[in-house]
Amino acid sequence: MNQKRPRAIIFDVFGSVVDWRTSLIDELTAFGQTRGILADWTALVDAWRGEYVPSMKRVAAGELPWMTLDELHRASLDKLVVEQEIKGLSESDLVHMTLGWHRLKPWPDSVAGLNRLKSRYIISPLSNGNVSLLVNMAKGANLPWDLVLGSDIFGYFKPAPETYLGAARLLGLEPGEVMMAAAHNADLKAAKALGLMTAFFVRPTEYGPAQKYDLEPRGDWDYIASDIEDLASKLGV
Amino acid sequence: MNQKRPRAIIFDVFGSVVDWRTSLIDELTAFGQTRGILADWTALVDAWRGEYVPSMKRVAAGELPWMTLDELHRASLDKLVVEQEIKGLSESDLVHMTLGWHRLKPWPDSVAGLNRLKSRYIISPLSNGNVSLLVNMAKGANLPWDLVLGSDIFGYFKPAPETYLGAARLLGLEPGEVMMAAAHNADLKAAKALGLMTAFFVRPTEYGPAQKYDLEPRGDWDYIASDIEDLASKLGV
Numbered sequence: 001m002n003q004k005r006p007r008a009i010i011f012d013v014f015g016s017v018v019d020w021r022t023s024l025i026d027e028l029t030a031f032g033q034t035r036g037i038l039a040d041w042t043a044l045v046d047a048w049r050g051e052y053v054p055s056m057k058r059v060a061a062g063e064l065p066w067m068t069l070d071e072l073h074r075a076s077l078d079k080l081v082v083e084q085e086i087k088g089l090s091e092s093d094l095v096h097m098t099l100g101w102h103r104l105k106p107w108p109d110s111v112a113g114l115n116r117l118k119s120r121y122i123i124s125p126l127s128n129g130n131v132s133l134l135v136n137m138a139k140g141a142n143l144p145w146d147l148v149l150g151s152d153i154f155g156y157f158k159p160a161p162e163t164y165l166g167a168a169r170l171l172g173l174e175p176g177e178v179m180m181a182a183a184h185n186a187d188l189k190a191a192k193a194l195g196l197m198t199a200f201f202v203r204p205t206e207y208g209p210a211q212k213y214d215l216e217p218r219g220d221w222d223y224i225a226s227d228i229e230d231l232a233s234k235l236g237v
Numbered sequence: 238m239n240q241k242r243p244r245a246i247i248f249d250v251f252g253s254v255v256d257w258r259t260s261l262i263d264e265l266t267a268f269g270q271t272r273g274i275l276a277d278w279t280a281l282v283d284a285w286r287g288e289y290v291p292s293m294k295r296v297a298a299g300e301l302p303w304m305t306l307d308e309l310h311r312a313s314l315d316k317l318v319v320e321q322e323i324k325g326l327s328e329s330d331l332v333h334m335t336l337g338w339h340r341l342k343p344w345p346d347s348v349a350g351l352n353r354l355k356s357r358y359i360i361s362p363l364s365n366g367n368v369s370l371l372v373n374m375a376k377g378a379n380l381p382w383d384l385v386l387g388s389d390i391f392g393y394f395k396p397a398p399e400t401y402l403g404a405a406r407l408l409g410l411e412p413g414e415v416m417m418a419a420a421h422n423a424d425l426k427a428a429k430a431l432g433l434m435t436a437f438f439v440r441p442t443e444y445g446p447a448q449k450y451d452l453e454p455r456g457d458w459d460y461i462a463s464d465i466e467d468l469a470s471k472l473g474v
């Protein structure tokens with residue numbers, strides 16, 4: 001009852017708020033049928049997500065200049081289309097597919113949970129997605145953010161400290177007044193090390209039926225919830 | 238009917254969306270009565286706003302380091318309290334008064350007009366206010382922004398090009414797909430020079446009953462409306 005509460009809650013988005021895997025598999029399967037293009041779309045989506053962390057690490061290491069996640073997604077797709085021998089894709093097809101990340105669908109509890117939280121707390125994504133991706137996603141999925149903090153505001157990807165501390169600075173709050181909420185223990189570990197509060201909820205099928213990681217909390221997080229609606233309940237709204 | 242339409246609309250806030258003068262005079266008058274502090278609160282508010290542009294120009298000229306509008310507001314208040322010989326204000330009073338800029342009230346048409354525009358367009362402030370000021374204001378006044386672009390995201394105040402072009406960049410749009418909407422001709426002139434679309438609406442009492450400027454459009458703006466509801470009508474929503 002007396003547990004400390006944050007002033008603002010910043011959310012990881014891919015996997016935590018939206019179900020990138022099912023969204024992309026469904027969209028690309030329908031797209032392939034419409035366009036008459038043969039591919040193992042599930043394999044493409046899993047490999048595409050597989051490039052996500054390595055591609056950001058190449059930017060963080062200085063092997064690549066700063067670029068947005070949209071640009072990294074496109075570069076990874078170009079590579080995978082060759083590797084997986086997917087034929088017949090036009091330039092506009094590749095643009096459309098890359099923008100599929102702007103059209104991801106929320107988990108069933110996300111919109112209701114965020115609306116409840118918004119009634120008392122400032123809510124924002126803190127995502128490696130760029131602002132335009134996150135804004136287009138929010139418009140399409142009815143995510144009621146108070147503001148949108150994308151990686152291109154900071155010029156860094158998580159888990160760089162500039163992202164977590166930059167969010168607190170822009171919110172005019174101390175790090176300890178801001179809570180990072182995510183389905184990923186590594187994200188929370190980085191936030192906690194900088195003094196932010198933390199909330200974990202599990203998304204057991206984010207990576208499909210054979211998911212091996214992030215099936216349980218692995219840290220001394222301030223709040224542990226079953227989903228975003230449950231987090232709202234635990235935060236008194 | 239065939240007039241070009243933007244993808245996103247970015248709004249000037251102080252004076253265009255919220256009525257800073259009446260809001261602050263009302264709040265400070267009530268505050269003075271409660272605290273038993275004598276002052277000409279209307280004179281203080283007008284002088285405080287009078288410091289706004291000069292204080293930002295000192296930052297732009299490099300005479301002051303970058304600081305947020307909250308910090309400039311506080312510095313201006315400290316100076317004016319001495320000049321106007323207002324006695325008895327504590328540190329917490331000065332903090333509270335400065336945060337009055339976070340609690341400004343919207344013009345009667347603002348919330349309804351923004352909600353209509355949000356149904357089809359991306360809407361954001363593009364303000365010299367800092368993000369936290371704009372977020373707190375939006376929470377208090379029910380301004381339904383899709384995202385919040387404050388000057389501390391860019392490290393520049395309007396009319397620096399970095400603000401208008403930075404907004405387009407973060408939105409993933411060409412400048413010509415973004416429309417600056419304001420009750421101030423100078424703001425629109427700077428935006429138009431960079432290729433943005435422009436919309437003007439008049440706020441004839443922003444500076445009080447004796448307002449002398451911005452009583453009519455003074456440029457070839459794309460849209461001219463009587464207020465934000467009228468702008469929504471002219472944009473088809």
